[in-house]
Amino acid sequence: MTQGIIIAAFGAAICALLSGIGSAVGVQIAGQAAAGVTSDQPDLFGKVLVLQALPGTQGIYGFLLAVLILVQTGLISGNPHSITVMQGWAYFASALPIAIVGLLSGIAQGKTAAAAIHMTGKDPDSSAKGITMTALVETYAILALLASILILFSI
Amino acid sequence: MIIPMRKMRLIIFQNDEKTVLEALQKTGEFMPIESKETAADTSLKSNAVSRSDELQRTHQMLKLSNQYHKKYYHHFLEQQPEISYETFLKENLKGKEICKKFQLYDNQLKALDTDIGQCSKEIETLQPWEKLDIPLNQLKQDQYVSVTAGMISEVFEQDLKRIGEETGAEIHTYGKVKKNLCFLIIQTNKEMPDLTSRLKKLEFSNVNLPSYPCTAAQKLKDLKEKISHNEQKKIEIDQCIRELSQDEKDLKLLAEQYETKQEIENIKFQETNETILIQGWVCKDRINLLKEVVHDTVQYYDLEFIKPSKSDFPPTVTRNPYFWAQFETITDMYSKPNPSEIDPALVAGPWYWVIFGMMMGDVGYGICMLLIFYFFRKVKKPKGNAKKLINTLFYSSFTTIIFGVLFGSYFGETWHPILFAPLTNPLKMLYFTLVVGILHIFSGMAIKIVENVKEGHFWDAIFDQVSWMLLISGLGLLFLPSARFIGKLLAILGAVIILCTAGRENKKLSKKIVGGLLGLYNISSYLSDILSYSRILALSLATGVIGMVMNLLARMVAVNIGGMIIALVIYIIGHSFNLAMSLLSAYVHDSRLQYIEFFNKFYEGGGKPFKPLSIQSNHVDVKIDKNN
Missing domain, CATH: 3.30.70.240 (Alpha-Beta Plaits)
Structure with a gap:
């Protein structure tokens, strides 16, 4: 196991870690709002559940990139490629966009989702509009994931 | 249309x-x-008021019946009953009777509950005096002696005894309530004031015992019997309601009949x-x-x-061929088209269909979707928008399978891709999604061109849409070495048209120039719109990678027979989770691509839905004989 591999492994860890935290907090924020609305109008459970699940995708993106790093470095199959320290840092760099943007956008999307859930509580027909507003936040997580993937595959 | x-x-x-x-x-x-004139007159017709009362009552009883009707599994497979229009119009005597019965039971239950509540309150007061063996109505003051019942905190027990000895009063202690000692004092009337003032210092409080002609123990026994009798009665009524809730259908029918009548009466x-x-x-x-x-x-x-x-x-009423009509639900969620524009469903529908398939892009998941939504449609027979949504997802399972074959993805495993596998070739996939994005946006602009030409603004179409299409396709062609020259030409032509015409609505020349430059700045919004389609890549990768990880996990544990079973569990749960999350993401992001990137090129919306007078039938299918 070389030092490069360790650094790459840190990269895989950090993107799953930070974006996972972002999603967990985001889903929690949305979940509180969803529970409030559902206690008043149990029929809206399905609609608010969709909104609550939206901030969960950042965690998936972070996890996705972690797996891709593990695949690219051969860690997942048990016999890692020989990787220099510089390459290790490059893998680490590829983890950063989705790690940091995932953390912050997950929380931000959670807040938007909470607002959209309140809106759905007042007017159930506007849930699609709320979904669109919430999905707008996610664009930046997707762009960050794209940047991460492009860096990863150009190493 | x-x-x-x-x-x-x-x-x-x-x-x-x-x-x-x-x-x-x-x-x-x-x-x-x-009519607007009479809308100010808010007083409803008297029969409308009683109707809404009746409806409210029926809904309350339905709610009650629902509490007893918790057979969800059975409920899910249940089909809606069908009745003819004539029966629907007839007075629903059975439903009314059931409603009345429900109300009777409901009132009885409430009365029993109040009674039980009162009894248990009384038990609480009498409990500590259980050992007092004199009938309660005999505890009263007479000419010489007064009898007082009271409570005192248990920490003062010794003090109480001392006072009793000092004043010569007779004190009997009984049970305790919440750390308070209950006792009875018997003292001559003359010395009573002195005793009470001493007791007051110990925070003594008087207790007014109810005057029953029996002892506390006897009364307690009676009360307990009464409660258990009431509980028994409640169980009986519960049973009756449970039996009655089998006929819930009639109650539902009644509610819908009322709703249908109310609709007419309220206009x-x-x-x-x-x-x-x-x-x-x-x-x-x-x-x-x-x-x-x-x-x-x-x-x-x-x-x-x-x-x-x-x-x-x-x-706005839109009528499209069956396949397209299903995708109207996506457009309607954004906004109905307004009566003066082109219905976007004809173009948006197929795009939604294709992009959904690209986002899911897996043969295995496609087959799962096909089966799930097919059976859901067969069994539940959804109506209205729910039916359209289910159909949308059902149709999208076909594109999911097609793109799954093209990308060679089978439950997350890559196997002989026809085009390329997004997992090993993300760059190719990225270019592919961007080309799809450009085509999608262009089709939206094409609709705007048609609208402009129809309204006689031919040149607006050239200046605002064709110019951008030239510029964007020109920039795109720059990436192909063989077409670089044509690309340059097209891009410059487009840019020049925009520069010269984007400021044409301003009167002053200087403003025209500034307008042109600002118009060209719009390139950033077009670029971000196109880049937004990279989410197709992200979602298709997410589906693929998580599927792959589940396979990997399953393979890791499948070393012996026990492991195989665990592997199977991981496989099923993992892929179900992935399918659910991917469906949600694909639904949300495909909609978003339509709403934000596609619709802002041409669509205004803001139409009102057509809400005709109709028979309210959420729970029953009312069959209307057309020949009648």
Whole structure:
């Protein structure tokens, strides 16, 4: 196991870690709002559940990139490629966009989702509009994931 | 396609109002316009008030019945009963009777509950005095001696004894309540004030015992018996309600009958002393049907159909071929098209279908979707928008399978891709998604061109749409070495047109130039729109990678027979989770691509939905005999 591999492994860890935290907090924020609305109008459970699940995708993106790093470095199959320290840092760099943007956008999307859930509580027909507003936040997580993937595959 | 609307004006005698409205309701093709003049008069007709009371009561009883009807599994497979229109119109005696019975039981339950509550409160007061062996009504003051019941904190027990000894009073202690000691004092009347003042210092409080002609123990026994008797009664009534809730269908039918009647009773039209003017929107192609209906129901009437004037805002009805009509639910969630524009469903539908498939892009998941939604449709028979949504997802399972084959993805495993595998070739996939994005946006702009030309703004179409299409396709062609020259030419031509014409609405020359430059700045919004389609790559990768990880996990544990079983569990749960999350993401992001990137090129929306008078049937299927 070389030092490069360790650094790459840190990269895989950090993107799953930070974006996972972002999603967990985001889903929690949305979940509180969803529970409030559902206690008043149990029929809206399905609609608010969709909104609550939206901030969960950042965690998936972070996890996705972690797996891709593990695949690219051969860690997942048990016999890692020989990787220099510089390459290790490059893998680490590829983890950063989705790690940091995932953390912050997950929380931000959670807040938007909470607002959209309140809106759905007042007017159930506007849930699609709320979904669109919430999905707008996610664009930046997707762009960050794209940047991460492009860096990863150009190493 | 948007169906043109006509305003229907019907003048009839007031006596005929009910029959005509019922007939119109039966057709389900007439959307009333409420008269503004009488809308200020908020006092409802008296029968409408009683109707809403009845409806409310029925809904309450339905709620009660639901609490007892918790057979979800059975409920899910249950099919809606079908009844004929004639039965639907008839007075639902059975439903009314059930409603009454429910109400009776409900009231009985409430009365029993109050009774039980009172009894247990009394038990609480009497409990500590259980050992007092004198009938309670004999504890009273007489000429010489007074008897007082009281409570004192248990920490003062010794003090109490001391006071008793010092004053010579007789003190009997009984049980305790919440750390308070209950006791009885017997003292001569003369010395009583002295004793009470000493006791007051120990925070003594008087207890007024109820005066029953029996001992506390006896009364307690009676009360407990009464409670258990009431509980028994409650169980019996519970059983009755449970049995009654088997007939919940009739109650539901009753609710819908009330709702249907209420719909008619709540509308207000302009009236004279004898006649009434009924106004409403109808589809142009249904005029003959309505003419027939009116002709068949009333003898004297005046009926005309008017073209909507400019100040009118008719509702929007779209009618598309079956496949396209299913995707209307996606458009409608954004906004209905307004009556003067092109219905976007014809173009948006197929795009939604294709992009959904690209986002899911897996043969295994496609087959799962196909089976799930097919059976859901067969068993649940959803109606309205739910049906359209299910159909949308059902159709999308086909594109999911097609793209799964193209990308070679089978439950996350890569196997002989025909195009390329996004997992090993993300860059190719990225270019592919961006090309799809450009085509999607161009098709939106093409609709705008058609609209512009139809309205006679031919040059606007050239300046605002064609120019951008030239510029974007030119920039795109720069990436292909063989077409680089043509690309340059197209891009420059497009940019020049935009530069010269984007500021054309300003009068001053300087503003025209600034407008042109600002117009060219819009390139950033077009680029971000196109880049937004990279989410297709992200979602298709997410589906693929998580599927792959599940396979990997399953393979890791599948070393022996026990492991195989665990692997199977991981496989099933993991892939179900992935399928659910991917479906949600694909639904949300595919919609978003339509709403934000596609619709902002041409779509205005803001149409009103067409809400005709119709028979309310959420729980029953009302069959209308067309020949009748």
